[in-house]
Amino acid sequence: MKKTVALLPLLAVLPLSANTWEAGLFIGQQSYKSHTVSTLSVEADSKVAYGFRLGRSIVDLGPALITITAGFQPETKTTLKYSGAIAPAYQVGNVTASAPSVDYKTQHFSVGAMANFKAFVAVGAGIEYRFEKLEIEGTSTNYARPWVRVNAGIAIPSPVVKPFIGVEAAIPVTSKSLELSSSDEDFLKAMAPKFQIGVYAGIRF
Numbered sequence: 001m002k003k004t005v006a007l008l009p010l011l012a013v014l015p016l017s018a019n020t021w022e023a024g025l026f027i028g029q030q031s032y033k034s035h036t037v038s039t040l041s042v043e044a045d046s047k048v049a050y051g052f053r054l055g056r057s058i059v060d061l062g063p064a065l066i067t068i069t070a071g072f073q074p075e076t077k078t079t080l081k082y083s084g085a086i087a088p089a090y091q092v093g094n095v096t097a098s099a100p101s102v103d104y105k106t107q108h109f110s111v112g113a114m115a116n117f118k119a120f121v122a123v124g125a126g127i128e129y130r131f132e133k134l135e136i137e138g139t140s141t142n143y144a145r146p147w148v149r150v151n152a153g154i155a156i157p158s159p160v161v162k163p164f165i166g167v168e169a170a171i172p173v174t175s176k177s178l179e180l181s182s183s184d185e186d187f188l189k190a191m192a193p194k195f196q197i198g199v200y201a202g203i204r205f
Contacts, residue, residue: 020204022055022067026168028198030076032104032191035178042178044078044104044191053202055114063118069128071110080104080136080191106193108132114149122166123152130172134188141185143192146173151200161205168200 027050034043051073059066080102112128125148132143153166171194178190 020057020060020065020067022053022057022069022202022204024053024055024164024200024202026051026053026073026196026198026200028168028196030106030193031195032078033175033194035190037178037180039083041083042191043081045081047076047078049073049076049196049198053110053200065116065118067114067116067126069110069112069114069126071108071112071128073106073108073110075105075107077103077105102136104191105135106132110147112147112149116151121152121154123150125150127173128170132192134192136188139184139188141188143189147171148173153200155204161203163201163203165199165201167197169195169197171195 027048029046030049031046032044034041036042051071053069053071055067055069057065057067108130110128110130112126114124114126116122116124128147128149130145130147132145134141134143147170149168149170151166151168153164153168155162155164172192175192175194176186176189178187182190
């Protein structure tokens, strides 16, 4: 009974549904957090990332278009730098050696909702929950956290398929700090992506 009552607001909105689908591609820069612990700094270069997104509008009322979305970003790889070097040096007897470079890999699935306000240059804002997989040297962990997305762009009017293109930025709501006592999982989460900006384009039909 409680579930039925909870669904009533959704059922009331469904008749307003525009039944519009959206398929889009994001491509842009993904940047990562950097940290300094004691005398050691750890950072990673920004990398080009791309992702796919599918959406369905549930409300098209006046200037507002509300869309639920699902997305996937394939693996993106960067190299960790320690105190500015790609591979940290260490001393073995009288010999100075370098540790091998370390690749840091990320990818994610996401679900969310977006509100777009229609105009010649449309603007939108929304939130999505990203289920991120973080990996380094065979060690991996999952990091589930919300991200805020904002965009601005234009759509080309068409009777059936409406192409669109715009600029999009995303930032996580939460992040972790790196400590000397951090576990492997905490280290992976501390280095997780901190910002994305790029082009988002696709079609609505």
